[in-house]
Amino acid sequence: xxxxxFVTFSLTPLLIGSxxxxxxxxPGNFLVLRRQALLGDAISHVVLPGIxxxxxxxxxxxxxxxxxxxATAAVVAVVxxxxxxxFGRIEPGAAMxxxxxxMFAAGIxxxxxxxxxxxxxxxxxxxxxxxxxxxxxxxxxxxSLVDPVALAGLPPELxxxxxxTVVIALSLAVFWRPLAISTFDEGFARTLGLPVRAIxxxxxxxxxxxxxxxxxxxxxxxxxxxxxxxxAAARLMTNRLGAQVAWSAAFALIAATLGFTLAGSGPAWLGxxxxxxxxxxxxxxxxxxxxxxxxxxxxxx
Amino acid sequence: xxxxxLTFQLGYNATLVTVAxxxxxxxxxxxxxxxxxxxxxxxxxxxxxxxxxxxxxAFVALTLSGLDGRHLxxxxxxxxxxxxxxxxxxxxxxxxxxxSEDAAIGAVLSAYFSLGIVLLTVxxxxxxxxxxxxxSFLLGSTAGMLLSDAIxxxxxxxxxxxxxLLFRRPMSLVSFDxxxxxxxxxRLDRIDLTMMGLVLGVTVVGLKVVGLILIVALLIIPPxxxxxxxxxxxxxxxxAGAFGGxxxxxxxxxxxxxxxxxxxxxxxxxxxxxxxxxxxxxxxRGLFSSFVRHRRFQAGVHMRQGLLALAQGQPIYEPLxxxxxxxxxxxxxxxxxxxEGTIRAARALRDEKRWxxxxxxxxxxxxxxxxxxxxxxxxxxxxDQIAEIDRRIGPPxxxx
Numbered sequence: 001x002x003x004x005x006f007v008t009f010s011l012t013p014l015l016i017g018s019x020x021x022x023x024x025x026x027p028g029n030f031l032v033l034r035r036q037a038l039l040g041d042a043i044s045h046v047v048l049p050g051i052x053x054x055x056x057x058x059x060x061x062x063x064x065x066x067x068x069x070x071a072t073a074a075v076v077a078v079v080x081x082x083x084x085x086x087f088g089r090i091e092p093g094a095a096m097x098x099x100x101x102x103m104f105a106a107g108i109x110x111x112x113x114x115x116x117x118x119x120x121x122x123x124x125x126x127x128x129x130x131x132x133x134x135x136x137x138x139x140x141x142x143x144s145l146v147d148p149v150a151l152a153g154l155p156p157e158l159x160x161x162x163x164x165t166v167v168i169a170l171s172l173a174v175f176w177r178p179l180a181i182s183t184f185d186e187g188f189a190r191t192l193g194l195p196v197r198a199i200x201x202x203x204x205x206x207x208x209x210x211x212x213x214x215x216x217x218x219x220x221x222x223x224x225x226x227x228x229x230x231x232a233a234a235r236l237m238t239n240r241l242g243a244q245v246a247w248s249a250a251f252a253l254i255a256a257t258l259g260f261t262l263a264g265s266g267p268a269w270l271g272x273x274x275x276x277x278x279x280x281x282x283x284x285x286x287x288x289x290x291x292x293x294x295x296x297x298x299x300x301x
Numbered sequence: 302x303x304x305x306x307l308t309f310q311l312g313y314n315a316t317l318v319t320v321a322x323x324x325x326x327x328x329x330x331x332x333x334x335x336x337x338x339x340x341x342x343x344x345x346x347x348x349x350x351x352x353x354x355x356x357x358x359a360f361v362a363l364t365l366s367g368l369d370g371r372h373l374x375x376x377x378x379x380x381x382x383x384x385x386x387x388x389x390x391x392x393x394x395x396x397x398x399x400x401s402e403d404a405a406i407g408a409v410l411s412a413y414f415s416l417g418i419v420l421l422t423v424x425x426x427x428x429x430x431x432x433x434x435x436x437s438f439l440l441g442s443t444a445g446m447l448l449s450d451a452i453x454x455x456x457x458x459x460x461x462x463x464x465x466l467l468f469r470r471p472m473s474l475v476s477f478d479x480x481x482x483x484x485x486x487x488r489l490d491r492i493d494l495t496m497m498g499l500v501l502g503v504t505v506v507g508l509k510v511v512g513l514i515l516i517v518a519l520l521i522i523p524p525x526x527x528x529x530x531x532x533x534x535x536x537x538x539x540x541a542g543a544f545g546g547x548x549x550x551x552x553x554x555x556x557x558x559x560x561x562x563x564x565x566x567x568x569x570x571x572x573x574x575x576x577x578x579x580x581x582x583x584x585x586r587g588l589f590s591s592f593v594r595h596r597r598f599q600a601g602v603h604m605r606q607g608l609l610a611l612a613q614g615q616p617i618y619e620p621l622x623x624x625x626x627x628x629x630x631x632x633x634x635x636x637x638x639x640x641e642g643t644i645r646a647a648r649a650l651r652d653e654k655r656w657x658x659x660x661x662x663x664x665x666x667x668x669x670x671x672x673x674x675x676x677x678x679x680x681x682x683x684x685d686q687i688a689e690i691d692r693r694i695g696p697p698x699x700x701x
């Protein structure tokens with residue numbers, strides 16, 4: 001593959017995949033530490049009905065209604081889970097299971113019932129994403145990176161996911177101390193006068209933002225894998241929060257780049273012509289990284 | 302059309318599919334109950350997603366050995382094998398590393414599912430003609446189900462129900478009190494393994510009908526619904542089975558009545574409707590009864606505080622308190638007590654004073670701990686104890 005092909009067909013999906021992986025892995029650290037790891041799983045399921053609803057209302061696949069719809073769905077899901085937990089006195093795992101499966105089922109049903117044949121919205125796209133299709137057709141080579149005409153043709157997903165990743169990284173950096181304190185010792189955080197409930201809700205909102213933006217670009221399976229696998233693997237490498245977040249970012253980037261490369265070129269090395277699902281391969285690599293960390297990580301016990 | 306579907310008039314095949322779905326619903330409801338009571342409901346999500354690579358591998362193996370890749374028993378056997386390895390991976394990660402069970406579930410779920418998707422894309426590009434339609438295992442589909450498949454699912458459901466009945470005692474013991482269960486000689490790990498084995502059985506059997514993404518709903522929603530209605534474990538099991546069976550019957554019927562209505566999501570949504578109704582109306586945990594209970598408690602507190610204020614001749618400004626006192630004929634609109642109100646106020650003040658003495662008496666400490674500003678002291682102490690308290694308070698004084 002020469003430089004021109006790489007820039008056209010691989011550079012943007014690689015960048016988008018890596019940024020999506022980062023956007024999910026960063027808040028994932030706190031979800032894993034707060035034993036809310038499955039919230040990422042739940043959010044990435046309930047995003048689907050939100051997106052379908054936004055499509056049914058507006059009739060088009062455009063960014064803002066979809067972001068709004070999926071954010072609404074995420075908030076509705078969190079409120080429902082909390083209500084079932086509190087009023088029905090049902091344990092959180094089961095309450096979560098009730099809500100996200102029912103909302104996902106509603107999303108699937110709405111999707112099957114509505115006429116989405118004209119647009120790019122179907123169940124498989126929602127699950128696996130379509131990383132391979134996010135190509136930069138206007139690019140002719142590395143020189144296109146400084147060519148304003150070609151830059152205008154960059155896939156819009158790239159800008160959205162970059163913006164979201166920057167917002168997430170900045171908000172983690174700004175709220176680092178209160179986040180860390182309330183994650184490790186909620187009682188102590190409360191005596192310091194920190195708004196622990198608001199912090200908890202903030203983490204949920206940031207995760208929802210990451211899930212929605214990444215879902216838009218890469219599908220729900222990468223979202224779930226990146227929320228949990230890199231932070232969990234990082235947790236087995238170190239006892240320090242800062243180091244853990246750094247490890248998780250590194251693991252997420254390795255999984256995204258290695259997964260994408262293996263999916264695109266791996267089959268060719270084995271003599272097959274067809275590429276396999278990039279989203280699936282990224283998730284698989286993340287799982288392998290976690291398995292290695294669980295077997296050999298210095299802080300695994 | 303819907304009526305035909307629900308009353309089994311759509312022909313032999315459709316009827317058998319519905320019967321299979323109902324048996325699956327019952328099996329999932331009763332099995333899920335123990336999983337839910339053991340607080341491990343979401344382990345089933347990991348098991349379900351871990352079936353996907355098994356389906357892919359089984360298809361490849363069947364095709365390579367020259368058989369029909371869509372042979373259902375073969376695919377289910379393959380899915381059971383990877384599901385089992387996923388289950389052990391969850392157990393191993395949560396017991397041997399510092400990761401908590403929820404992180405282990407999420408990690409196994411996403412990694413196995415990703416691997417499964419990779420295998421599916423490999424299969425899509427394999428040069429065999431029979432392009433598998435393995436995607437139907439993601440969301441389930443009863444359309445075009447073979448007769449033998451329906452029989453297999455129905456028998457699987459029956460077998461799971463029979464096994465749950467057989468193991469119901471040790472499983473409920475372990476669900477409620479693992480500590481007691483292990484001291485009374487029940488092997489915790491074996492019962493847990495049995496429970497998970499049954500869950501795995503339901504998942505594998507349900508793949509074709511509901512699909513692997515939504516099968517967890519059948520294991521979780523009916524037990525949670527049943528739990529809202531009763532505190533007795535046998536009843537929860539029976540109700541969960543009934544809710545699961547009815548949801549499967551209605552869902553499969555609805556799905557057969559029109560095109561473009563996938564079976565799995567419909568069963569899940571019917572099940573969720575039953576849950577929503579129960580959440581609203583259930584006797585103790587329902588929203589309506591919580592609301593009534595809250596209002597009753599609020600009224601009790603306001604009445605008590607209002608009466609104490611009347612007894613001490615203090616003015617009442619709180620509108621709800623005045624309204625409650627007026628409605629019961631204990632106060633007039635200007636906030637002055639009626640004759641009945643004066644009597645009740647004096648009684649409330651006496652009760653409060655008796656509690657005050659009881660709280661200051663060391664030998665009544667246990668009983669006095671039940672003071673909450675609403676309970677009458679007569680409900681807690683005997684008449685001799687109250688007489689002793691009254692002796693220490695002294696004779697009653699006239700109220701102005």
